[in-house]
Amino acid sequence: MTGSPDVCVLLPTMDEAATIADVVREYRECGFENVLVIDGGSTDGTPDLAADAGARVVEQSGEGKGQAVREAVRDHVDAEFVLLADADATYDAEDAETMLEPLRSGRAEHVIGDRFADMKPGAMTRLNRIGNRIINRAFARIHGTDYRDILSGYRAFTRESFERLHLTAEGFGIETEMAVECVKHDVSVAVVDITYRPRPEGSDTNLRPVRDGGIIFLELYRKAKTNNPLFYFGSVGLAATLSGALVAAYVLYEWITRSVGHEILAVVSAAGILLGIQLLMFGVLADMILTLHREEIEGRDRRSE
CATH class of the missing domain: 1.10.287 (Helix Hairpins)
Known part of the structure; x- marks a missing residue:
């Protein structure tokens, strides 16, 4: 692969100094030169490390992952396709082409990477596994569609389809909201198998399982008002x-x-x-x-x- 000018790799960050440089380099080595890091106010030097690794860095004007994704796509992305990933090195850059293939072939407008297809030992706690299963089953029951892993942070989508979604979630509820909005607006979705790795040593998660799980459940229920x-x-x-x-x-x-x-x-x-x-x-x-x-x-x- 010699380059993907039609793809922007989007990495929302918040204090990811332990992993951001390696993640940016991995995507650039796979041929993705357009790597955009939108930073939510890191205090550990994440923006500088990302820029040194070759990423384009912008400072987020608001707070939360959801707001960061909306702002980045709206104001800073010109590419036809967006590859959204976390900056914690849990996703494999080599899965990028698998994620993008349904978009390029016209089979789908939005792609979700299924982490459960190849989840490495230690990548997810037992509590998080149970919570993910419950949320996915609830989504399938409420919205009549099974996307297998609606909480996956590895997404690929066309910029045009993203603009059709009405997204308001500020934090980690953005993944759930995107899945719901795809059903609501009849955006074609493909689910592909990906590898999900444990966070490297020294890398702390910003996710709070109980708090964020509650937010996700509320988001699912709130969106059911118009979908079901x-x-x-x-x-x-x-x-x-x-x-x-x-x-x-x-x-x-x-x-x-x-x-x-x-x-x-x-x-x-x-x-x-x-x-x-x-x-x-x-x-x-x-x-x-x-x-x-x-x-x-x-x-x-x-x-x-």
Whole structure:
């Protein structure tokens, strides 16, 4: 490979001095001369090390990985294809061509690297493995599409398809949001096998499993409002209905066995049941409207072909 002028390798960084120089050199040795590092305010010399290794470095104007990716693609990338990777040396630069092939062949507009296909020992803790599996299954259930590894940070996409996505996540939720938006906007996605390596000695992760996992779950649920309204409103409606029913059962039990009335609890249970039923009905109606809207768009697209 003699060069890839149509590709920009994008590396968001935050205190990655232990690995950034090696990562930049790996991609340049694989023929990717356009390596862009967008730095979120590192204090360990990451920007200088990246520049010395041959990368183009820009300072992020905001905070968080999500904001960094949006700013970089919007303001600093001119290439047709973007190869997004982490700067912690966990991804293999030699997998880059595998990531880019679906884009160049026209098979897909967005590519996700599946870390579980070749995960090296020690690359992910048991807790993170379990969390990733749960999140991926939840995504497949909510959005009806299985991307196998929606939290993967190794992505390749066309700049045009990225601009069609409505992205607002600031931090690590950007990967989840991109997956959801690809489903929502009918962006064709390919999933390819990649190698996932442990972080080198002396390299600390910026990921906080519990905090960031919670953010990702909230992002999944929030996005279900427009992609799967029956699940979004139905789950809340079902919870409210069941809660009301449990309170009603308690009130009835107390009245039958002890002749004790709980008027306030009775009102609360009735309100919970009514609210739950209304939310379930709203979810069904919203789902019907969404289905009709999608069918109308598909019919319009067929007529225009």
